Amino acid sequence: MNLLTASKTLVLAFGLMLVSITSQAGQKDFGKYQVHWSVFPSTFLAPEVAQANNLQRSRGIGIVNISIMTEDEHGQIQPVSGQVEGQVSNDIQQVKFLAFRRIQEGDAVYFIAQYQYQSGDLMTFNVTARPSGHQEDLPVRFSHTLFND
DSSP states (O other): OOHHHHHHHHHHHHHHHHTTTTEEEEEEEETEEEEEEEEEGGGGGGGHHHHHHTTOOTTTTEEEEEEEEEEESSSSSSEOOOOEEEEOTTTTOOEEEEEEEEEEEEEEEEEEEEOOTTTTTTTEEEEEEEETTOOOOOEEEEEEEEOOO
């Protein structure tokens, strides 16, 4: 990884960490694995974070962040690599597929996708995660309503 890529990743990770405080988040337990998610308006990202990571920052654009986690032998929650795919639908059942991008910084692995929304619409996410080396999908379904700032 070159210095520019490393710094862009650090900036994105820091930005996502800050917005997680104000985002709508959840998790689902699958025994050995957990799937964590957060959803927030792209305007929560600082302009330099969005630009450094080629993310569109605009009213009506949301970001969904997915992480696959597992508990290690010491009881610590650790991120794992894998694949994530999904779709989002609004309250009148208009469906859009989510184009997740895998981001890795050191041991941290997460998957982000952007989607369009209308302020106040209930958005329903159907996401499937599959940890590397795991044969079964980990499906999660969650709904969130975002409002423009």
